[in-house]
Structures are given as C-alpha cells and as structure tokens.
Amino acid sequence: MKKYILFTLRMIVVVILIQTLRFKFTAHPESVYIFTKIGLEPYGRIGIGIIELIISILLVFHKTVWLGAMLTVGVMGGAVFMHLTTLGIEVMNDFGVLFYSALLTFIIAIALVWLYRKDFPIIGNKFNN
Numbered sequence: 001m002k003k004y005i006l007f008t009l010r011m012i013v014v015v016i017l018i019q020t021l022r023f024k025f026t027a028h029p030e031s032v033y034i035f036t037k038i039g040l041e042p043y044g045r046i047g048i049g050i051i052e053l054i055i056s057i058l059l060v061f062h063k064t065v066w067l068g069a070m071l072t073v074g075v076m077g078g079a080v081f082m083h084l085t086t087l088g089i090e091v092m093n094d095f096g097v098l099f100y101s102a103l104l105t106f107i108i109a110i111a112l113v114w115l116y117r118k119d120f121p122i123i124g125n126k127f128n129n
Contacts, residue, residue, distance in 0.1 A: 006115060009108050010059045013072055016105050017052045024049035030092050038082050051075060065112060066119040072109035076102050 023031040024045050035041035040048075052075065058068030079102040083089055089099045 006112075009112060009115075010065060010068075013069075013105050013108050013112070014056045014059050016101055017056045017072075020101075021049050021053060024052075030094070030098075033092060034082075034087060034098075038086055048075065059112075063119070066116045069109050069112035069116060072105065073113060076106035076109060080106055 022028075027042070027045075031045055032041055035045040038044070051071065055068045055071045055075065058064040058071070080099070083091075083099040083102065087099075089096045091098055
C-alpha cells in the first residue's frame with residue numbers, strides 16, 4: 001500500500017510540472033507576464049521549463065526520485081518566494097491557482113525528500129535502522 005501512495009505523490013508532482021510546460025514553451029501570455037515581471041523573460045521561462053521537464057523524468061524512476069524531489073523543492077521554493085515577494089498570490093485574475101499549485105507541489109516535494117531520504121547517495125545509509 002505504501003508504494004502506491006508514494007507513486008501517487010510522485011505522479012501528482014509530475015502532472016503539475018508537465019501541465020505547466022505547455023504554457024512556458026508556447027510563450028503563453030500569462031507565463032510571459034510572470035517571467036517579465038521577475039526579469040527572467042525569455043531565458044528563465046525556457047530554462048525553468050527544461051529543468052521542470054528533467055525533474056519530471058527524474059521523479060518517474062525510483063532510483064532518481066531523491067534528486068527529482070530535491071530539485072522540485074528548489075524550483076517550487078523559488079516559485080512560492082516569487083509569488084510572495086514580487087508577483088502576489090493572484091496573477092492575472094487566476095484566483096491564486098498558480099500560487100496554490102506551486103505551494104502544493106513544494107509541500108509534496110518536501111514529503112518526498114523525507115520519504116526517500118534513504119536513497120540519497122553517501123548520506124542515505126545513515127538513515128537505515
């Protein structure tokens with residue numbers, strides 16, 4: 001049962017990340033607005049999109065979940081920070097959907113880092129009982 005819950009948590013993150021890629025890669029006006037406002041348009045938009053694609057692939061394979069989860073914490077932590085400091089919770093009348101999905105993804109990624117802590121290279125064996 002535990003493995004199904006872990007897989008479901010991973011897939012929630014993957015679906016959220018993959019779903020946002022079409023907006024980043026097609027230069028959707030909302031995505032362009034966000035990255036312009038934070039001063040990263042267009043290279044940051046495309047670069048973060050590529051990183052999110054790589055993260056999604058890492059989260060699919062059991063041996064690389066730890067790395068994908070760590071990267072997700074970093075990327076989504078940055079997204080949450082930008083919403084709280086520069087963008088605001090609601091962006092272009094989206095009712096906060098982007099912020100709350102980033103926050104959800106961030107929280108799940110923190111849980112995945114904890115749940116897969118034994119898989120970390122070098123330090124993971126310190127968590128074995």
